Amino acid sequence: MKILVIGNGGREHALCWKLKQSAKVTSIFCAPGNGGIASIAELVPLGVDQISDLIRFAQGEKIDLTVVGPENPLAAGMVDQFQAAGLKVFGPNQRAAIIEGSKAFAKDLMAKYQIPTAKYQVFTEKEAALDYLAHQTMPIVIKGDGLAAGKGVVVAHELSEAIAAVIDIFASGVHERLVIEEFLAGEELSLMAFVDGNTVVPMQVAQDHKPVYDGDLGPNTGGMGAYSPVPQIAQSIVDQAIETILKPTANAMVAEGRSFTGILYAGLIITDAGPKVIEFNARFGDPETQVVLPRLETDLVDVLLACVDHRLDTLSVSWNQKAVVAVVLASHGYPGSYQVGVPITGIESEAADDTMVFHAGTTMDAGTLVTAGGRILAVTSMDNDLRMARAGAYASIAKIGIHRAHYRTDIGAKA
Ligand code: AMP
Numbered sequence: 001m002k003i004l005v006i007g008n009g010g011r012e013h014a015l016c017w018k019l020k021q022s023a024k025v026t027s028i029f030c031a032p033g034n035g036g037i038a039s040i041a042e043l044v045p046l047g048v049d050q051i052s053d054l055i056r057f058a059q060g061e062k063i064d065l066t067v068v069g070p071e072n073p074l075a076a077g078m079v080d081q082f083q084a085a086g087l088k089v090f091g092p093n094q095r096a097a098i099i100e101g102s103k104a105f106a107k108d109l110m111a112k113y114q115i116p117t118a119k120y121q122v123f124t125e126k127e128a129a130l131d132y133l134a135h136q137t138m139p140i141v142i143k144g145d146g147l148a149a150g151k152g153v154v155v156a157h158e159l160s161e162a163i164a165a166v167i168d169i170f171a172s173g174v175h176e177r178l179v180i181e182e183f184l185a186g187e188e189l190s191l192m193a194f195v196d197g198n199t200v201v202p203m204q205v206a207q208d209h210k211p212v213y214d215g216d217l218g219p220n221t222g223g224m225g226a227y228s229p230v231p232q233i234a235q236s237i238v239d240q241a242i243e244t245i246l247k248p249t250a251n252a253m254v255a256e257g258r259s260f261t262g263i264l265y266a267g268l269i270i271t272d273a274g275p276k277v278i279e280f281n282a283r284f285g286d287p288e289t290q291v292v293l294p295r296l297e298t299d300l301v302d303v304l305l306a307c308v309d310h311r312l313d314t315l316s317v318s319w320n321q322k323a324v325v326a327v328v329l330a331s332h333g334y335p336g337s338y339q340v341g342v343p344i345t346g347i348e349s350e351a352a353d354d355t356m357v358f359h360a361g362t363t364m365d366a367g368t369l370v371t372a373g374g375r376i377l378a379v380t381s382m383d384n385d386l387r388m389a390r391a392g393a394y395a396s397i398a399k400i401g402i403h404r405a406h407y408r409t410d411i412g413a414k415a
């Protein structure tokens with residue numbers, strides 16, 4: 001089979017890496033890919049927004065399956081357009097991808113179907129939002145509506161901060177609506193599942209680290225590291241989340257005429273009253289994918305095809321018992337502004353099977369690997385337990401040289 005992966009992050013590197021392990025796969029293309037993906041897939045110089053060019057490419061190459069990584073092309077209807085062109089594609093269509101694209105849609109869906117989530121209100125007017133805030137207790141959470149790469153959320157501890165966030169969001173011109181929601185206290189958990197409409201097959205759970213600095217300090221990022229499993233969260237809690245959140249949400253989407261096929265990713269907070277949703281994503285998480293896919297034992301191609309062909313109920317999906325830790329190495333200044341084009345040295349060959357250096361913001365510049373983004377690499381290690389996997393990831397990252405790059409030293413410490 002010929003596979004086309006859309007995207008250029010660490011998630012897409014992990015997807016290409018896993019797909020390459022399938023005996024069914026003869027060649028992998030990635031558009032646009034990055035400096036690391038280049039060594040395992042053929043890069044296609046097309047952006048994720050060049051949908052008609054990508055369709056022409058897939059038809060010309062006779063691609064058997066296209067896998068869409070990021071949210072933006074899903075929200076733009078890439079899956080609908082590939083399907084209309086008669087191409088097999090993995091991911092939700094535009095009507096289903098709205099579960100990530102609009103926080104207001106997701107919140108209203110959860111309210112209608114009694115899916116546990118933080119209490120909330122949606123506002124289209126600044127004055128009404130400010131008026132509402134005056135009557136709330138702090139901390140409180142303010143979210144701009146729409147895709148924002150994890151950066152559209154403010155957890156305000158003081159009323160003044162909350163007011164500033166509301167004013168900023170409406171002034172930015174990016175968001176027409178905002179959601180103000182109850183602050184939930186508890187550990188975060190990323191629960192992703194393969195979904196083919198009605199059938200939900202959960203993956204192993206992972207925990208992300210959103211804030212940029214150790215101890216969860218500093219502004220939120222796309223994710224500074226992740227690990228799987230998450231031993232401090234009991235399987236009974238995960239099962240509860242599957243039954244009260246994932247399955248009812250897939251069913252609700254079917255009932256709404258928005259049947260979801262693809263990866264449904266619930267971002268959860270495990271509160272004293274059980275797991276509650278803070279967001280849904282319509283795609284694989286990044287960096288969660290880098291720690292979950294190495295644990296998948298079933299051929300990923302079989303799982304993705306079972307979703308696309310709506311026969312996921314006939315497949316049994318198995319996972320290994322290993323532990324995986326990924327530490328993200330980020331550019332100086334990230335999540336604010338940063339330089340690109342900084343040379344990267346010290347990435348060991350992947351001779352040691354259980355250390356995977358997944359590339360995100362990297363590119364080849366005249367034969368030299370250089371930085372090309374905020375999150376540069378996810379240095380990932382798999383081992384028999386979390387302690388050993390952490391040690392492996394940190395030993396590998398210590399050998400990598402990128403001027404002034406930074407990383408968190410406490411990924412997986414909570415476990
Ligand atoms: P989101 O983009 O909705 O995932 O939010 C980004 C981050 O903000 C989450 O990973 C949480 O750390 C935090 N957050 C979002 N919503 C809440 C909430 N209701 N209570 C507490 N923290 C939240």
Ligand code: GLY
Pocket residue numbers: 150208222223281284285286287288
């Ligand atoms: N790591 C969070 C996300 O993929 O949205």
